[in-house]
Structures are given as C-alpha cells and as structure tokens.
Amino acid sequence: MPSLSSLAYYAIHPRELRQIIQWKVWHNPVHERDETKDPASLKRCFDFLHLTSRSFTAVILELHPELLVPVALFYLALRGLDTVEDDMTLSLDTKEPILRNFHDILEEDGWNFDGNGPNEKDRQLLVEFNVVVEEFKKIKPAYKAIIKDITKRMGNGMADYVKNAEFNVNGVDTVADYELYCHYVAGLVGEGCTRLFVEGGLANAALLSRPELMESMGQMLQQVNIIRDIKEDHDDGRRFWPKEIWSKHVDKFEDLFKPENKELALNTSTEMILNALNRADDCLYYLAGLREQSVFNFCAIPQSMAIATLDVCFQNHDIFKKNVKITKGSACQLMTESSQNLQLVCEVFRRHTRKIHHKNNPHDPNFLKISITCGRIEQFIESIFPSHPKPVDMKSPASIEEAAKKKVEDAEAKWDTIYLILAVVCTILVITSSMIFIAWLAGARFDIAFAQLKEQLGDLFSWSSNSTIAEVAKDASGHSEL
Amino acid sequence: MSSESSYTPSLGKVVVVGGCGFLGSHIVNLLIERHPNTRVFVVDLRTNTNRNASANISYHDADITDYAALEPLFSQFRADAVIHTASPHFNAKKDILEKVNVGGTKTLLKVAQETGVKAFIYTSSSSIVLDPKTELHNADETWPLITGDAQPEYYSTTKAYAETAVLQANRTPANFLTCSIRPAGIFGEGDVQALPKMIGALRKGQTKFQVGDNNNLFEWTYVGNIAHGHLLAVQALLQTHKLLPTVPLDSEKVDGEAFNITNGQPVYFWDFARAVWHEAGDTVPLSGIWHLSWEFAFGVGAILEWLFWVLGKTPNLTRQQVRYSTITRYYSIDKAKKRLGYAPIVDLDEGIRRGVRHILEQEDRQKQKKGQ
Numbered sequence: 065m066p067s068l069s070s071l072a073y074y075a076i077h078p079r080e081l082r083q084i085i086q087w088k089v090w091h092n093p094v095h096e097r098d099e100t101k102d103p104a105s106l107k108r109c110f111d112f113l114h115l116t117s118r119s120f121t122a123v124i125l126e127l128h129p130e131l132l133v134p135v136a137l138f139y140l141a142l143r144g145l146d147t148v149e150d151d152m153t154l155s156l157d158t159k160e161p162i163l164r165n166f167h168d169i170l171e172e173d174g175w176n177f178d179g180n181g182p183n184e185k186d187r188q189l190l191v192e193f194n195v196v197v198e199e200f201k202k203i204k205p206a207y208k209a210i211i212k213d214i215t216k217r218m219g220n221g222m223a224d225y226v227k228n229a230e231f232n233v234n235g236v237d238t239v240a241d242y243e244l245y246c247h248y249v250a251g252l253v254g255e256g257c258t259r260l261f262v263e264g265g266l267a268n269a270a271l272l273s274r275p276e277l278m279e280s281m282g283q284m285l286q287q288v289n290i291i292r293d294i295k296e297d298h299d300d301g302r303r304f305w306p307k308e309i310w311s312k313h314v315d316k317f318e319d320l321f322k323p324e325n326k327e328l329a330l331n332t333s334t335e336m337i338l339n340a341l342n343r344a345d346d347c348l349y350y351l352a353g354l355r356e357q358s359v360f361n362f363c364a365i366p367q368s369m370a371i372a373t374l375d376v377c378f379q380n381h382d383i384f385k386k387n388v389k390i391t392k393g394s395a396c397q398l399m400t401e402s403s404q405n406l407q408l409v410c411e412v413f414r415r416h417t418r419k420i421h422h423k424n425n426p427h428d429p430n431f432l433k434i435s436i437t438c439g440r441i442e443q444f445i446e447s448i449f450p451s452h453p454k455p456v457d458m459k460s461p462a463s464i465e466e467a468a469k470k471k472v473e474d475a476e477a478k479w480d481t482i483y484l485i486l487a488v489v490c491t492i493l494v495i496t497s498s499m500i501f502i503a504w505l506a507g508a509r510f511d512i513a514f515a516q517l518k519e520q521l522g523d524l525f526s527w528s529s530n531s532t533i534a535e536v537a538k539d540a541s542g543h544s545e546l
Numbered sequence: 547m548s549s550e551s552s553y554t555p556s557l558g559k560v561v562v563v564g565g566c567g568f569l570g571s572h573i574v575n576l577l578i579e580r581h582p583n584t585r586v587f588v589v590d591l592r593t594n595t596n597r598n599a600s601a602n603i604s605y606h607d608a609d610i611t612d613y614a615a616l617e618p619l620f621s622q623f624r625a626d627a628v629i630h631t632a633s634p635h636f637n638a639k640k641d642i643l644e645k646v647n648v649g650g651t652k653t654l655l656k657v658a659q660e661t662g663v664k665a666f667i668y669t670s671s672s673s674i675v676l677d678p679k680t681e682l683h684n685a686d687e688t689w690p691l692i693t694g695d696a697q698p699e700y701y702s703t704t705k706a707y708a709e710t711a712v713l714q715a716n717r718t719p720a721n722f723l724t725c726s727i728r729p730a731g732i733f734g735e736g737d738v739q740a741l742p743k744m745i746g747a748l749r750k751g752q753t754k755f756q757v758g759d760n761n762n763l764f765e766w767t768y769v770g771n772i773a774h775g776h777l778l779a780v781q782a783l784l785q786t787h788k789l790l791p792t793v794p795l796d797s798e799k800v801d802g803e804a805f806n807i808t809n810g811q812p813v814y815f816w817d818f819a820r821a822v823w824h825e826a827g828d829t830v831p832l833s834g835i836w837h838l839s840w841e842f843a844f845g846v847g848a849i850l851e852w853l854f855w856v857l858g859k860t861p862n863l864t865r866q867q868v869r870y871s872t873i874t875r876y877y878s879i880d881k882a883k884k885r886l887g888y889a890p891i892v893d894l895d896e897g898i899r900r901g902v903r904h905i906l907e908q909e910d911r912q913k914q915k916k917g918q
Contacts, residue, residue, distance in 0.1 A: 426820035457690035
C-alpha cells in the first residue's frame with residue numbers, strides 16, 4: 065500500500081503518477097518467461113535475484129531467453145563476492161581465500177557459506193549457494209568460461225583492496241585508484257556482460273575491440289552510485305571519493321559535511337560529477353552497438369537512471385545530508401523512454417545534460433569543464449542523429465570574376481523573364497481582342513452584357529441605377545439580331 | 547596531445563606573411579620554439595610590433611598587393627614554405643577586404659609559384675560556410691561555401707574567394723602544394739576582438755544580463771592551437787612534397803584540402819563569456835543573472851538601434867549581437883584529427899586564463915603609466 069505521504073505527493077505531481085501508470089500498464093516485456101518448467105534450484109536462484117537486486121531484477125527478467133539464466137547467475141555470483149567483501153565482521157584470513165578462489169567455488173558441488181554476520185543483507189544467498197552452483201554447471205561452456213574469468217579477476221581485485229590497510233583507513237587516494245576500484249567492481253561487469261552478449265549473438269562483436277566503451281558503461285554506473293551514496297557511505301565508515309579530488313577543496317574529508325563548507329562541498333561534488341559525466345558519450349556509443357531490444361533495455365535503462373541521478377545530485381547540497389534519489393515518477397518515465405530506441409535515449413541524455421548545464425555555477429572551479437563535457441555529449445548526439453542536415457549547395461560564386469559573371473547572368477535572366485512575360489501578355493491580348501472582334505461581327509450585344517454587369521454590380525453595392533437592360537436594348541436598333 | 551620529441555629541429559626556410567599580427571606572431575613564436583633551427587622570414591605591412599628576438603628571424607616590411615615589391619624579396623628568400631595569415635580587420639572597408647584578401651593572396655600565390663615554394667598554407671576562416679540564417683551543428687569541410695549575395699559579411703566572401711584560389715593553385719606546377727586552415731572564434735594573448743570586448747562588457751556592468759536560453763553551442767579557439775594546426779599543415783605538405791610524384795590516398799590527402807581547426811570543445815555561448823568574466827573578477831552569482839528572451843532582446847535592440855541612429859552612435863545592444871549570441875555554431879574537426887594528427891594543445895580554460903591575464907596586465911600597466 066502506498067503511504068499517505070506518497071499519495072499526497074502524487075496528488076500534487078499528477079504527471080509523475082501518469083508516468084508510473086503508463087509504465088505499469090503499457091509496458092510489455094520484450095521476452096516473457098515461463099517459470100512453470102523451471103527446476104527447483106533455478107526457481108530458488110530467481111528468488112534470490114528478487115531478494116538481492118532491486119533495480120536490476122526487472123531488466124534481467126526481460127532478457128532474451130538465451131542469456132537470461134547466464135546473466136542472472138553472473139549477477140548472483142558477483143553478489144556473492146560482494147557479500148563476502150563487504151562484511152566487516154569477517155576476518156581477512158577468512159575473506160581472502162574465498163575471494164581469490166570464487167571462480168572455482170562456482171563449480172564446487174554443494175558449496176555454501178554461513179560465516180557472514182547476522183546483519184549482512186544477502187547472507188542467505190551464500191548459505192544456500194549450492195543452488196547457484198547447481199545451475200551454473202548447466203549453462204553453456206562458453207558462458208561459463210566468461211563468468212569464471214570475470215569472477216576470478218574481480219575476486220582478486222577485491223582481495224587486493226581488502227588487504228590494503230591504507231585503503232581501509234583513509235579510503236581511496238588518487239583518481240587512478242578510484243577508477244581502478246570502479247574497474248574491479250563495475251568495469252569488469254561491463255566486460256563480462258558484453259562478452260556474454262556477443263557470445264549469444266545479441267550485440268555487435270566490434271564492441272569487444274573498443275574496451276574503453278564497456279569500461280565506461282560500468283564506470284558510469286559505479287561512479288554515480290559512489291557520488292549519490294556519499295552520506296550513507298560516510299556514515300558506514302567507507303570513503304570512495306578520492307583524496308586527490310576532495311583535498312583540492314577541503315583539508316579533511318569530514319569537512320565536506322559541515323554546513324559552513326557548503327560551497328566547498330558543492331565544488332568537490334562538481335568535480336566528482338565531472339569525472340562521471342565524461343563517460344556519458346562513451347555509453348551512448350556503446351548502446352549503438354547493441355542489436356537486440358531486451359539487451360538494449362538491459363543496458364540503456366540503468367544508464368538513463370545514472371545520468372538522471374547525476375542531474376539531481378549536481379549542485380545539490382542535500383547529497384551531504386541525506387540519500388538523494390530520483391522520484392518514482394521520473395524513474396518510470398526514464399524506463400519507458402529507455403526501452404525503445406537509441407534516439408530516445410539520446411534525448412534523455414540531452415535533456416539531463418542541459419539541466420546540468422543550466423545549474424552550472426560560473427564561480428565553480430570546474431565550471432567550464434562541465435560546460436565542455438556537456439557540449440561534447442551534445443556534439444556526439446548530433447553526430448549520430450543530426451538535427452540540422454547539411455544545407456543544400458546554392459552554388460555560391462567562388463571568385464570575384466564568377467560573382468561578376470553571375471551578376472551579369474542574373475541580370476540577363478531577369479530580362480529574359482520580363483520578355484517572356486511581355487510576349488505572353490501580348491499573345492493573350494491579340495487573341496482576346498480578335499475573339500471579341502469576331503463576336504461583335506457575329507452580332508454579340510456587348511452593350512447589354514455591359515449594362516447587365518453594371519446592374520448586378522449595382523445590386524451588389526446597392527447603387528441606385530436608372531438605366532435598365534430594356535432601355536439599352538431599345539436604343540440599340542442599328543445592330544440587328546441574328 | 548602530441549609529444550614534443552617528434553618534431554624535427556628545422557622546417558627549412560619558412561615565410562610567415564602577417565607574422566606581426568595576432569595569429570601570425572603566435573605562429574612565429576611556436577615555430578621557433580618547436581623547430582628552433584628553422585629560418586623564418588616575417589613579411590608584414592609594418593613589422594614594428596610583436597617581434598620575436600630570435601636570431602633566426604628576419605623582418606621585412608612589404609605590401610602583399612604589390613607584386614613588384616614581393617618578387618625580389620621572395621627571390622632572395624628561396625623559401626620552402628609560406629604561411630599566409632595576413633588579412634584586414636573583419637569590419638574593414640569592402641575595397642580593402644577585396645584588395646588584400648583576394649588580390650594580395652593571388653599575388654602571393656604567383657610569387658610563391660615562381661620562386662619554387664613547396665608548401666603554401668592559407669589562413670582562411672570557418673565563417674565562410676556560415677549562413678546567417680542556418681545554424682551550424684557539427685559542420686564539416688564539405689559544407690557549401692556561402693559567398694556573394696547570400697553572405698552578408700563581405701569579409702567572409704573575400705576569405706572564401708581567397709581560399710578557393712589557394713586550393714585551385716594546388717599542384718600547379720606539380721610540385722607546388724597548398725592547403726587551407728579554417729579557424730573558428732580565435733582568442734588569446736594579443737587578441738583585439740573577442741576578449742577585450744567581453745572584458746569591456748564586464749567593466750560596463752553588463753554581466754547581469756543574458757540573452758536567450760543559452761542552449762546554443764559556440765566554438766572558440768585558443769590562438770596557440772590554431773598556430774599548432776598551421777605548423778602541422780606545413781609539416782604534412784613538406785612530407786607530401788618529399789613523396790612526389792606519388793600522390794597520397796584521397797582519404798589521407800592534405801594538399802588541396804581545407805581543415806577546420808578549433809579547440810574541439812564547443813561550449814554554450816554564455817558559458818564562455820561567464821568563464822572570461824569570472825577570470826577577470828566578476829562575482830555575479832548564477833541566481834543574479836537576468837535572462838532576457840531572444841524576442842525581447844531583439845526588439846529592444848531594434849529600438850535602440852533606431853534611437854542611436856538618430857544620435858549617430860552604436861548602442862550596447864544590437865540585433866546583430868542578439869543574433870550572434872543565440873545562434874548555434876560549432877564544427878567538426880575530425881578531418882584535421884585524422885589527416886593532420888591535430889589535437890588541441892591548450893585547453894579552453896587554460897586559454898582563457900592566459901588571454902585574460904594578458905589583458906589585466908595591460909590594464910595594470912596603463913594604470914601605472916597614468917599614476918606616474
């Protein structure tokens with residue numbers, strides 16, 4: 065049941081309500097899934113998917129049947145890794161071997177783990193992880209190899225971070241470290257998904273030769289999460305905003321949250337958002353390489369949400385005070401717009417790019433850089449969907465001589481036209497007058513016709529006219545009827 | 547960004563026509579800095595300003611429309627390359643524009659062809675495809691030239707004629723190679739148009755106003771990047787010359803081609819101005835800006851123009867300015883990237899910083915002079 069406050073909210077924002085209804089009523093999944101024949105273990109896997117993922121579940125469930133199960137299992141495997149990495153109650157000695165060997169665990173019959181702390185959200189997934197293993201073993205070997213490879217690299221990357229004591233105390237240091245962290249937790253997911261899409265024949269294989277594009281897909285999502293969750297992460301004792309960025313604006317990380325540092329905190333957030341926004345054109349480029357509708361939706365919806373989230377976070381001091389989110393209505397609108405085609409997604413990007421640009425503060429150190437990045441996104445969209453096609457060549461003269469020649473020609477052409485019109489008029493005149501003359505010879509009564517015309521015009525404009533046709537007819541005796 | 551080490555120490559003998567001008571002097575400085583062993587001849591109407599102290603440069607006063615004066619100079623230079631940047635001011639009289647831009651360029655071409663010059667680089671203008679009525683979104687070099695009656699700016703018409711003449715002269719004779727560089731919205735140290743005007747608006751307190759919705763992207767180019775583009779073109783043409791008589795592939799050809807050169811960073815029109823103003827000390831907050839609609843400003847501009855016309859003056863707000871500040875105008879530089887290996891070497895914000903600092907320093911010097 066919707067809460068009272070949300071009812072009140074939608075009462076004054078009917079447009080958002082409309083968007084929600086539109087999405088719920090009109091959206092048909094690209095591929096519907098028949099669950100009745102699923103084995104018990106697969107059903108349990110989908111239960112976990114529902115429990116663990118909020119935003120992703122919907123798009124995963126609509127994926128092409130060829131990829132649905134592999135992607136779902138890929139997601140659960142990564143979720144399992146995450147649950148081990150995140151748990152502050154686990155000791156390093158317990159964590160490290162699990163993280164580093166998780167790719168083998170995926171094929172270890174009956175493996176499960178109940179060592180997580182009681183508060184760990186997805187604890188149950190690891191407790192019953194054997195169902196994931198059971199299903200994983202059934203998928204195509206090619207998919208298995210991709211998922212194992214990514215899991216291996218991600219697990220090792222996470223283990224390195226967990227082992228890095230400095231990271232645990234001071235958070236991320238440089239921008240390069242920050243992006244490397246995002247690479248392990250998200251960039252690799254982008255790579256894994258892309259390889260699965262290409263393997264399944266649902267995406268252009270050329271995407272694999274442009275690794276920076278799939279990297280950007282993951283980076284964008286992860287960076288947006290890190291920007292949005294600044295307050296929540298800080299409360300939980302985690303720091304993902306790199307020191308290299310915040311130290312330019314404040315001395316201590318905690319200072320970002322002090323109300324007196326509002327301006328400085330906003331400047332810091334601008335720089336963070338700039339870094340994420342720089343990935344936007346790559347993401348659109350990537351989306352252009354997807355062939356299948358459900359895969360397109362799967363990738364496009366989160367990206368649209370990401371740029372919309374950047375928009376609400378931009379120049380918004382609330383991110384340092386509470387969890388800022390896009391409203392449910394806008395989320396539904398974004399989902400509707402992002403499950404059609406690339407052009408509409410580009411419109412979404414352009415809309416939020418311009419909103420960001422209009423909030424851009426001229427006195428922020430990164431003012432012009434934000435403007436340049438927004439301009440780059442617009443230019444990229446323009447390059448794939450030109451709004452103004454190249455004008456038709458009007459053959460302007462190419463030199464003074466040509467211009468002079470053209471002037472002479474134009475003048476000649478002008479006189480030619482005048483002569484032509486004159487000739488036409490003369491011809492018509494000659495024909496008309498000779499026809500009238502012949503008619504007169506044949507006894508036509510132009511005087512009657514003229515008087516009649518005059519009378520009718522007189523009626524029309526209510527002149528008082530004394531002369532009648534009869535009178536005229538009487539006078540005209542010299543011209544006999546035929 | 548190109549690495550410094552890949553540049554040859556010398557480009558041979560290079561003539562920079564207009565080398566004491568705004569762009570020309572930047573070209574000379576970069577040329578000497580990057581290829582220090584190059585022998586540089588600067589030809590300009592007057593050579594007493596913007597001089598570089600290097601011993602490899604000589605300065606020569608000459609009028610480029612005067613064949614009799616140019617011929618002996620060029621015979622003496624025996625140059626490998628000519629960079630022709632000379633041009634009158636945008637608002638110069640029609641006959642001057644025609645005489646220098648068209649006549650002067652043709653004279654230079656003739657002299658260069660006669661004295662065995664290998665490479666001829668012409669500084670054109672991206673405004674030659676600018677039709678005042680159509681917006682330019684990502685315009686590339688294949689867009690039609692707008693000249694004659696369709697082009698209200700005679701400057702652009704003459705630049706287009708000159709460029710056409712330069713490109714037509716390519717490979718006549720077969721060892722004479724030409725190309726053209728089309729910069730857009732040039733600014734930087736020594737600029738007398740863009741930045742001084744904007745700083746002037748700041749001093750008059752006009753930064754509170756803004757015309758239009760500011761969604762129109764506009765292209766500005768730091769002068770150093772344009773100089774960089776010119777030097778890449780010299781290198782490319784000399785390279786092609788070495789391969790003669792082999793003709794490069796159509797998709798790699800530089801000779802006979804025109805190239806858009808910009809910062810590759812189009813920004814919203816007012817954002818550039820606001821960045822300049824901020825750099826020069828403006829403090830008007832985002833919330834303190836008055837947004838005038840396009841139609842309103844256009845109407846006010848028209849009325850002001852009439853009123854001031856009676857007084858015989860030009861108002862601060864004109865219809866032309868309103869049009870310029872609300873039009874979309876940006877270019878694609880993909881061709882220069884692919885064929886010249888061009889990429890801007892100075893970012894837009896660094897360019898603004900340099901240009902504004904230069905103006906503020908000048909202002910300070912003038913104040914000190916007055917104070918003494």
